[in-house]
Amino acid sequence: MRRTLGAVAALALAGSAQAGPSYTILEYEDLAGWAEDDHAAALDVFRNTCMDFRVLDWDTLCALASDTPDARAFFELFFTPVLIEDDEEMLFTGYFEPELRGSRYRSARFRYPLYEMPPEVGEDPWLSRREIEETGVLADRGLEIVWVDDPVELFFLQLQGSGRIRLTNGDVVRVGYGGANKRPYTSIGMELVARGVFEQHEVSAQVIRDYVRENPAMGRELLWANESYVFFREVSHVPGHLGPLGAMNRSITPLRTIAVDPSIYPLGAPVWIEKQGEEPMNRLMVAQDTGSAIKGAQRADVFFGAGSEAGRRAGQVRDGGRMVVLLPIQRAYAMLPETVE
Template identity: 70%
Template sequence: MTASASDIKYTVLDFASLDGWAQDDHAAALTTFRNTCQDMDDPDWTSLCALAGDVPDARAFFELFFRPVLIEDGQPAMFTGYFEPELDGSLTRSARYRYPVYAMPPEARAIRPWLTRRQILEGPFLQGRGLEIAWVDDPVELFFLQIQGSGRIRLPNGQMIRVGYSGFNGHEYRSVGAELVRRGTYAAHQVSAQVIRNYVQRNPDVGKELLYHNPSYVFFREVSEVPAERGPLGAMNRSITTMRSIAVDPKFVPLGAPVWIEKDGADPLRRLMIAQDTGSAIKGAQRADVFFGTGDEAGRAAGRLRDPGRMMVLMPIQRAYALLPEGAI
């Protein structure tokens, strides 16, 4: 259930109340902030972005010009992880490479919602239109590419092409992991991306139907102009940074804003992140997806993350106090 505006609670904190704040690498966070702050339109942010260009003390910069704001919508905090997968594919279809990575057709933008995942994959609607960016060899890996929103495809000659999110069909994301738990196939603590992969590969017919449980379907565009040493493009159309970029719900967190993360669980994380991405499953004021990087190792680490905690958005001072109800300061 979505909270109404009157249900949102804002609390302005001081930096001394942030667990681990003094120990973080604020300069690394500032570098990531600079990467996208020039794209923020509000005057409060553009002036701070200009100041961020020449800062001798990154920690002092954040403490002087920002205040941490705890935004609560009544839902518990939840941190998950995401990554940039690498798939094996080809620019031409073959017996091995037969699962298409589609560009977005214009009617999918005009009609909301458009066709479901099942209708797209089983129907004739996209065939023969030249919308295939590449063909890959594994439908499960393609499914997870859609969940992550970007990735690299390794061609037979060793060349890599990069694809990024272009849009989706307008249907709400539904978790196949949650569906496996609902069916009693696995307990909630057992479900991970690797478990889902193994299940679908062991049970191809049942697994195909399981993937159709998620009617949402993501389309891509080629973004191979992004250098290999840089991260994939996020929602701000800039490269995101391993373990410094997060995906958030922009209804609550401005894209480009610094966000202090206090992730609990088996491997606690206390770090200043930058909100540079979004995701169809990232909904809520205390919901964030941590970017773990590229490749299988990053994917394994990201897949294990599902922890509670709290997050505070660093807002320009005037903007932070303007969020409080009258008389609350």
């Protein structure tokens, strides 16, 4: 059950709309399905990135995690569940690691390049997606990593931020996020809804793919509505059996990694999710990634893995629910106002 903070404390926690997120301490019995989860699997994922913390309390917990015999007891003993909320409803989406067909060399078939970030891109907004593609400002500068055969899949690869390119000889080139043009992200699905093409419940990644392919001219204009443009870097040193690199520059894990807003949640923290929808999911995840569209206290992207089936599952997710971060005990209670007794 929630711990009662009293009227003064509750008011202080809630604050005003301008005061930022509110914080509520929960008990583990408040987490639906907590006892049934595979806590050992979550602990393995936590260990993958906890060594990157440079704060004493987190470092101490990481050391304890290395040889704990009981994963569930570890989390319950050393962490406190904290529900962080703002004015927005919870929204879960999904992402995956796509695999595209490509070549190291341009040809009639493979003519859509993945670019490294040019040196002139800095902290200020740069050219828009339309301007980059219409002017050819990146072409013939040695910035091409590989060439692919499908501009629509390339667009979705940019949304995912990482992927695999299978070359004609069977080799695989792995690419990761290499930077962006600092332009605002616009949801193409929401753009289709705003234009009256589809109702919101009709939109999915596959619907967008089909629409753009069936309407090439309008489709290109539609994709330009998203001004954000992602650059890549080659990360083929990551073994194929591991997941792609996340924001912590370490491999992420299917159905145990989520992307969060790092201004609210510490990267590497355990996060309990209660995802609704056609594929409900109550499980302990680890916040190991970020995304340009992932903003707010109740917003997360679930990593589904690699390949077309993972892409199909991820593309169907647009679900409600809630998520609760697990924080070191003293850190959790330090968030509460001094009026709490």
